[in-house]
Amino acid sequence: MFNIQALASGYGQSEVIHQLDLDVAKNEIIAVMGRNGMGKTTLFKTLMGVLPIRGGEITLDGKRIEKMDSFQRVNAGLAYVPQGRMIFSTMTVLENIQTGLPASARGKVPQDLYELFPVLYDMRKRKGGNLSGGQQQQLAIARALATNPKVLLLDEPTEGIQPSIIKDIARSLKQIRDQRDLTIVVSEQVLSFTMDIADRFFVIDKGSLVYENTRNNVDEKTISQYLSV
Numbered sequence: 001m002f003n004i005q006a007l008a009s010g011y012g013q014s015e016v017i018h019q020l021d022l023d024v025a026k027n028e029i030i031a032v033m034g035r036n037g038m039g040k041t042t043l044f045k046t047l048m049g050v051l052p053i054r055g056g057e058i059t060l061d062g063k064r065i066e067k068m069d070s071f072q073r074v075n076a077g078l079a080y081v082p083q084g085r086m087i088f089s090t091m092t093v094l095e096n097i098q099t100g101l102p103a104s105a106r107g108k109v110p111q112d113l114y115e116l117f118p119v120l121y122d123m124r125k126r127k128g129g130n131l132s133g134g135q136q137q138q139l140a141i142a143r144a145l146a147t148n149p150k151v152l153l154l155d156e157p158t159e160g161i162q163p164s165i166i167k168d169i170a171r172s173l174k175q176i177r178d179q180r181d182l183t184i185v186v187s188e189q190v191l192s193f194t195m196d197i198a199d200r201f202f203v204i205d206k207g208s209l210v211y212e213n214t215r216n217n218v219d220e221k222t223i224s225q226y227l228s229v
C-alpha cells in the first residue's frame with residue numbers, strides 16, 4: 001500500500017539514506033527505530049518531499065509520488081507529524097487544527113477528531129504555545145489527521161513527553177488506525193512505546209535498515225543494542 005524502493009537522499013555532498021526499501025500494508029503500524037543521527041528525520045523529510053529524493057521510488061496506494069511537491073503528496077494521502085511537533089504557538093488550538101483542514105470543510109473540525117482528543121476541544125480557544133508537550137503532540141496529530149490521510153508519518157512522537165501521556169498517545173494511535181483504516185509509520189527510540197503499538201519493527205542504522213521483524217517474533221534485546229549508545 002505504501003511502498004518505498006531503493007530510496008536515497010542526503011544533504012550536500014553526503015548521502016544519509018542509502019538504498020532503503022520498505023513495504024507497508026494497509027492498516028499496518030510500522031516502527032522505524034534508531035539512535036540519534038541514524039537518519040529517521042531525513043527519511044521522513046524525503047518521504048514528505050521536504051527534502052529532495054536522490055534516487056528510488058515512493059508509491060502510495062498505487063500512485064507514484066516521489067516527484068510530487070509536498071502539498072500534492074498530502075492530497076495523495078500522506079500526512080506528517082514532524083519531530084518537535086511544530087505547532088503554531090501563537091495560534092489557538094482550533095486555528096492550528098484548521099490549518100490542516102481541506103477548504104471544503106469550511107473550517108469545521110470533524111467531531112471524531114475531538115472525540116479522539118477531548119482535551120483539544122476543552123482547550124480549543126487557548127494558544128497552542130500554552131499547551132503541555134503531550135497536549136501539543138495530540139494537537140500535531142489532530143492537525144495531520146485533519147487532512148484525512150491514508151498514511152500517517154510520525155517522527156519521534158514521544159520525545160520530551162511524560163510516560164503517562166505516552167500511554168495515552170499509544171492508545172489514541174491504535175484507535176485512529178482502527179477507526180480510520182489508517183497506515184502508520186512511526187520513528188522512535190522508545191521501545192516500550194513501539195512494543196505497545198507496532199505490528200512490525202525495523203531498525204535504521206547509518207541510513208540503512210539493518211533489522212526487521214514482526215511483533216510476535218521481535219527480539220527486544222537486539223533492538224535495544226542498536227538503540228544504546
Ligand SMILES: Nc1ncnc2c1ncn2[C@@H]1O[C@H](COP(=O)(O)OP(=O)(O)OP(=O)(O)O)[C@@H](O)[C@H]1O
Binds near residue numbers: 016035037039040156
Ligand atoms: N540539514 C542538514 N545538513 C546536513 N546534514 C544533516 C542535516 N540534517 C541532518 N543531517 C545529518 O544527517 C544524519 C541523519 O540525521 P537525522 O536527523 O535524519 O537523524 P535522526 O535519526 O532523525 O536523529 P534525531 O533523532 O537526532 O533527529 C546525521 O548525520 C545528521 O548530522
